[in-house]
Amino acid sequence: MQYKLLGNTGLRVSELCLGAMTFGEKWEWGANRETSQAMFETFAEAGGNFIDTANVYTNGTSEKMLGEFVRSERDRFVIATKYTVMINPTDPHSSGNQRKNLVRSLDASPKRLNTDYIDLYGMHMWDPVTPVKEMIRTLDDVVRSGKVMYVSISDAPAWIMSRVRMIAQLKNITPFATIQLEYNLVGSATQVMMRCSDG
Numbered sequence: 001m002q003y004k005l006l007g008n009t010g011l012r013v014s015e016l017c018l019g020a021m022t023f024g025e026k027w028e029w030g031a032n033r034e035t036s037q038a039m040f041e042t043f044a045e046a047g048g049n050f051i052d053t054a055n056v057y058t059n060g061t062s063e064k065m066l067g068e069f070v071r072s073e074r075d076r077f078v079i080a081t082k083y084t085v086m087i088n089p090t091d092p093h094s095s096g097n098q099r100k101n102l103v104r105s106l107d108a109s110p111k112r113l114n115t116d117y118i119d120l121y122g123m124h125m126w127d128p129v130t131p132v133k134e135m136i137r138t139l140d141d142v143v144r145s146g147k148v149m150y151v152s153i154s155d156a157p158a159w160i161m162s163r164v165r166m167i168a169q170l171k172n173i174t175p176f177a178t179i180q181l182e183y184n185l186v187g188s189a190t191q192v193m194m195r196c197s198d199g
Contacts, residue, residue: 001047006078006120007178009150013050013078018043020053024061033065040069044077052180054082054124055109067114074115081109082154084124097127097135106142122152122180132163140174154180 003012018040022030031039040051051070053062063081070077083105086095093100110118121142123135139151153161153176161179168175 003049006050006150007152008175009177011078011119011150011177014048016043016048017050017052017080018048020051020062020066021057022062023053023065024058026059026061030058036065037069040066049076050078050080052080054085055105055112056085056087056124060108060112063109063112067112071114078119079113079115080120080122080152081113081118082122082124082152083109084127095127097123097130099134099138102135102138102142106147110147117146118148120150120152120177121148122154122178123156124154126156126160132160133167136164136167136173143174150174150177152176152178152180 002015004015005011006013020036020040023036023040024030025032043051051066053066055063057063066079070079083102084095084097087105088094093104095101106118106121109121110116121139123139127135139148142148143151151174153164156179161176164176167173
C-alpha cells in the first residue's frame, strides 16, 4: 500500500480509503460484525490506514464497530467521520450544519468510536439554512479545542467551496483539508477525497 498526503495537510493516508457505511445491519442490509471485521482486518493487513464513516451510518453501528476494530492501534489509523444528516426525526436540532448539531454530534461520535479525537471531521451535506460563517467558525473552534485534527466538506456546490475558502483566508479560520464528492469512474459512482487548494 502506498501513502499520499491528505488534501492540503501533512497527514499521510493510504491511497485507498475503507468506506465503513455498511458496517452493521440496522438498515436491514449491510455487513454483520464478523464480515465487517474481516473487511477491516484485510484492509489493515494490506497497509490501509484511512477509514471513512459517519454518525448516521447504520444508525451509529458503523462508528461503534470501527471503534472496536481500531481500539488496540488507534493512533495508527486516520478516522474520518461526518455529521449533518438527521438522526432523530422528532428533534429539529438533530440535523443540519448549525452549531448545536455539530457540537452534539461531535460529543457522540468519539464515544461510539472509542477515541478522544477525530482525525478528519466533516459536514456530510450542504445545509442551505445554516449561515456559512456559523458552520466554519464552529468547525474552527473544534479544531482549536483539539477534538478534531482536520475538517472536510462533502456534497456541496462549488460556489460554497469558493466562499468558504475566501472566508477562511480572510478570517484566519481553519480551512477545509478535503472535499468529498461523487465521482463517476468507468460507470461506477465512488466517493473520493480531493484536495482543497490553498491557492
